Amino acid sequence: MNPEEQYDAIVVGTGISGGWAAKELCENGLKTLVLERGPMVKHIEDYPTMHDDPWDYPLKGELSAEDKKKYHVQSRVNWAPKEDVKHFFVNDLEHPYVETKRFDWIRGYQVGGRSLTWGRQSYRWSDIDFSANKKEGVSIDWPVRYKDISPWYDKVEEYIGVSGEALGLDVLPDGKFQPPMDLNCVEEDFKKATAEKFDDGRLITIGRTAHITDPNSTFEGRGVCQNRNRCWRGCPFGGYFSSNSSTLPAAERTGNMTLRANSIVHEVIYDDKTKKATGVRVIDTETHEKLEFKAKVIFLCASAMASVGILMQSKSKRFPNGLGNDSDALGRGIMDHHYKLGARAKVEGHLDKYYKGRRANGFYIPRFVNLDxxxxxxxxxxxxxxxxxxxxxxxxxxxxxxGYGKDLKEEVLKPGHWEIGVTGFGEFLPHDDNRVTLSATEKDKWGLPQLDFDVEFKENELNMRKDIKKEIVAMFKAAGFKDVEPYEEPSGPGLGIHEMGGARMGHSPRNSIVNKHNQIHSVPNVYVTDGAFMTSSNCVNPSLTYMAFTARAANHAAKEFKAGKFA
Incomplete structure (x- = not known):
């Protein structure tokens, strides 16, 4: 690569947002450099465990004692990392951070980022969500509403393939759906009982998930979901959406993308004379070589906290406290979703019924509280x-x-009894004193300051957590399930793996970092389109919203670029 080459655009990060930024910019004709701090992962070729079974590992997939030390933070989430997927999660000893208050930062540093391991649940926001801050006097108002984002939700859903059921709910707008997956017999019973026993709008539906379910649909290079439920290892069929199987190949097909892995972007370069960004500073993770790359447009998609960290490190005479930080909002309003609490129960009957395959999806209960x-x-x-x-x-x-003999042999061939379990995902308010800063003393192996998290559940969150458990227990009991037990495991913010905020979107540079097009107010050729721009959190999985905003912002940037606005 020639560091002196002038690119039209630079995209930092290759995950959910970075892949979409690369695709849209390249398809609009911009010569785009895509930078990823982790190693290369090629679709199919670099999925080493995609066909493994538990017996292929000495500990049935569990981590060794040595690996548990390496992944001591990542393991807080329980289901990951395991032996079959540890290579898609960071080694915590090599990538430390400071926890002034506990923050469970789950990360994946590789080409594709966490698009390889995400939960794939894909839900739209509604005007109820975009207007909540203004209506309730919380933090600041979003400068957009549902009508601004709806066509971009359409575009993203049709491209990635989202299966689901149309419901006609104001709080959860319907989308462009592939055929829904099926509920099993117990879930159907739960759906029926909920409809009969509650009259406040609560219902059960199949999850809306980024899996191709229509065998007659056409997605270039991707096939229909095979119901293997090994998604987090990388899907060789491309049945679920990831950057590696979808958006990055699309960008590559244009001939406009240059992809460089092992490249830590730590600073956006600002020109005081032109009042624009001119490029980025990079450290090669393998050689520790320091590089600079130039472009007319910069997209920060490094993941929410990483992008905030880059902005904080991007200091100049004009911006002594971080790029675009005229408001002291940078690093503030960090949010996540509630996780690791809900209920479990046993279900009697249906012993003559089973299900086919390992459905990579579950049921969903949309929000039904505080709506009226x-x-x-x-x-x-x-x-x-x-x-x-x-x-x-x-x-x-x-x-x-x-047991022994014939009776034992026959018994072990039968499945056990039915069980049901539910996890709550609740909204986290954007408190300004929930913040991340740069550590003044702790640095990483490349000499860069570590992030320092000072984030906690506050009264609103703690009260909501009580109700999350209470309501699902009531629903399980109303359905006639047995041995109903609420649960709440120790956790901190971050464990929902939906961390967001820190470079929020707003109307004015006096209280926000980016405008309605995801541009930094005072540096309009820098866009932030990962979770950092979020002004509130809603209670639904945020990735679909990141993708919609990224597609919208990239097309806006392409028009501005072609109009000479960034010259």
Whole structure:
């Protein structure tokens, strides 16, 4: 590569947002350099565990004692990393950060980022969500509404393939759906009981997930979901959406993309004379070589906290406290979603029924609280939804007592009884004193300051967590399930892996970092389109919204570029 080459655009990061920025910019004809701090991962070729089974590992997939030390933060999420997917998660000893208050920062540094391991649940925001801050006097108002983003949701859903059921709910707008996956028999019973026992709008539906389900649909290079439920290892069929299987290949096909892995972007270069960014400063992770790359447009898509860190390190005479930070809003309003709490129960009957395949999806219960006077709750604002699944457990319960011979052999061939479990995902308010800063003393192996998290659950969040458990217990009992048990495991913000905020969108540079087009107010050729721009958090998985805003911003940038605005 020639560091003196002038690119039209630079995209920092290759995950959910970075892949979309690369695709849209390249398809609009911009010569685009895409920088990723982690190593290269090629679709299919670099999915080493995609066909493995538990018995292929010495500990049935569990981490060794040595690896548990390396992944001590990543392991807080329980389901990851395991032996089959640890290579898609960071080594915490090599990538430390400071926890003034506990913050569970789950990361994946590689080409594709966390688009390789995301949960794929894909839900639209509504005007209820975009207007909540203004209506309730919380933080600042969003400068956009649903009508501004709706056509971009359409574009993204049709391109990535989102399966789901249309419901006609104001709080959860319908989209452009592939055929929905099926609920199983217990989930259908739960759906029926909920409709009969509650009259406040709560319902059960199949999750809306970024999986291709229509065998007659056409997605270049991708096939229909095979119901293997090994998605987090990288899907060789391309059945679920990832940057590696979809947007990055699309960008590459244009001939306009240059992709450079192992490249830590740590600063956006600002020119005081032109009042624009001129490029980025990079450290090669392998050689520690320091490089600079030039472009007319910069897209920060490094993941929310990483992009905030880059902006904080981008200091100049004009911006002594970080690029675009005229408001002292940079690093403030950090949010996540509630996680690791809900309920479990046992289900009687249906022993003559089972299901086919390993459905990579569950059921969803949309938000039903604080929507009107009837559903108003005391003690907290906003609301929550639930994600869950019902399944039959394995044969191990059958051998709790001693057995032998023919009876034992027949018993272990049968599945166990049905169980159901649900996890709540609740909204986190954008508190200004929930913030991230640069550590004044701690640095990483490349000499860069570590991020320091000072984020916590506050009264609104703590009160909501009580209701999340209470309501699902009531629903399970109303459905007639047995041995209903609420649960809440120790966690901190971050564990929902939906961290967002820190470079919020707003009307004015006096209280926000980016405008309605995701441009930094005072440096309009720098766009921030990952979770950092979020002004509130809603209670739904945010990735679909990141993609819609990124596609919108990239097309805006292309028009501005072609009009000579960034010359």
């Amino acid at each position: 006077e009837k559903t108003k709750r005391e003690g907290y604002l906003r609301g929550f939804g639930y994600q869950g699944t019902a399944s039959r457990n394995d044969w191990s319960a059958s051998i709790a007592e001693m």
